Amino acid sequence: MSLFADLTWRGLVNQTTAPEFLPEWLATGQRTVYCGFDPTSDSLHVGSLLPVMLLRRFQKAGHRPIALVGGATGMVGDPTGKTDERKLLDEESLRHNVAGIRSQLERFIDFGDAKSGGATLVNNFDWMGPITYLEFLRDVGKHFPVNVMLSKDSVKGRLERDSGISYTEFSYMLLQAYDFVLLKRKLGCELQIGGSDQWGNITAGIDLARRMDGTQLYGMTCPLLLKSDGTKMGKTEKGAVYLSAAKTSPYAFYQYWINTADADAGMALRFLTELSHEEIAALDTQRTAEPQKRESQKRLAEELTKLVHGEAGLDAARRATAIFFGAEIENLSDAELGEIFADVQSKQLTRDSLATAGLPLVDALVESGLCKSKGDARRVIDQGGAYVNNRRQSGVDTKLSLTDLASETVMVLRSGKKTYALLRFA
Structure with missing residues (x-):
């Protein structure tokens, strides 16, 4: 099965800018694709796992991924999906967060030789930092019609609220669009992927590349990682479920997936694991026939804990789970028992x-x-x-x-x- 067919089967294709062209284009050569990650924390969370896995799927299909960590855009804050303005981070905090995210991405994506499909990690502060305000207005801003910016959902939603939107956040779209232009110029990147909430930013980059360089770029979004009740997956009473063991232990991570509702288990298996279509279909059938066995949830917890925390993390999570259900306790730390x-x-x-x-x-x-x-x-x-x-x-x-x-x-x-x-x- 082709990459695009697999993504479609898994429900991972939400929107594309060229639905008839993109499947064949991806199947006829190595393409360079990028996805951006917001450094608001030194760890990615479960919601970030979906685009990370998308990059991983593209790489395994023979394409070259670029992971962009927004050291510059993180200073501004993406207004997408936010009802109020984000707290701006200082440069030192951003450097710390960028370093943490870099180390996490290396667990999922191979950053080997770029010529043979190895991923590239970039920080947009490297090219945005040296540009002066006047240079950016002259070289980039003049290509952005304000009426186009106002039509984007991320901006319209904020303008309709009493809090409005600051000029700082209003400018975010220009920065992300310029990233796409620069990545095409420097690394030959032609496809940007992201969550469905990034559609406006992605299409803005495609439009900017056409206006500035006469270049045709492409975009694809995946659905957001939502539960069947419409709330975000990866949120608990204690906060977000992180990919960092220091923020969310392997045991807590494992338990989150073990407790996934039946209505969400099939989606999570398709979106986040690399299990075959046949195994996922078999788990779907078993979940309907014998939901009390929770085989889908067990398989989901095992696959994701091993992927994020390795075999050692999975073993620790299993051991902790066994302890809660009666296994003898010895040689654990206060933190683990806590x-x-x-x-x-x-x-x-x-x-x-x-x-x-x-x-x-x-x-x-x-x-x-x-x-x-x-x-x-x-x-x-x-x-x-x-x-x-x-x-x-x-x-x-x-x-x-x-x-x-x-x-x-x-x-x-x-x-x-x-x-x-x-x-x-x-």
Whole structure:
């Protein structure tokens, strides 16, 4: 199957500027394609994974990808999809964010020899930084009709609100359009891809290239990564789900996909994984017939966690998941336990209570809140329902010591099959 046919099957083609021409054009030679990434953070998030995977698919099909990190445009802020003006970042913060994104992109795309299809990483500050304001107005601005800019959805939406749009954000479109022109001149790039919200910026670049150089460029957008209820995928009560292990642990990342709704699982498998059409279709059938088995969600979580965090990250996520469902706990850090049991009640006790005479298990169950009284705690122990670090405790007179810590300072208590509590010893 051709690249364009595969993208169409997966539902990844939203709009193209040349729907009849583009499929054959892509199939008849190596093309250079670019996608831009906004450095508002030092890590990409789940929403960014879709265009990253698009670049990866283009490269695997034999095309040459360019990943542009917007060191210059990040100073202005893209108004697309925003109801209020973004907070502008200083140059030092942008440099830090650009470096973080660079390192992440290298996990997904091969930045080898450009002549043989290796990707190129560029920062638009490299060419925008030296240009003076007057030079930009003279050489670029004169080619941009204001009425065309006003017709773009990203601008119209903001003008209809009381907050309006600043001249700074209004100018963003010119900067991104000029990126496309420069990438064509310097690297022969003829195709820009992005989310559907970037359609106006992409077509502005195509129009600018025609006006400035008489060059024909092309654009293609993919759908935004939205759940079936219309909200953005990758958002939780705690914030965005990031691709950085420092911001979102492999366990939390894995759990996000495990908990994907049935209505969204098929779309996520098509959009974000490289599973074959046959396997995805089989998972669709099984999800309809036996939704309780959640095989689609398990496969999705495995594929994406391995892709983003590697085999080691996937193993860690599986181990953490097994612990939550009863596997014995040992050799973990406070941070790892904090991630696994993020929503579990906890209480702080002094370390001396363990180091001297030891803490009676009965007292520990009461202190943790798992039992209301010592009598209640004794009944739980007698009935075989008391666990320390997921190991069953059978003695009512058991005392806990420093050797019973699951990590540096944390002990995990459990009553019954699923009721957990943490004791922290400072």
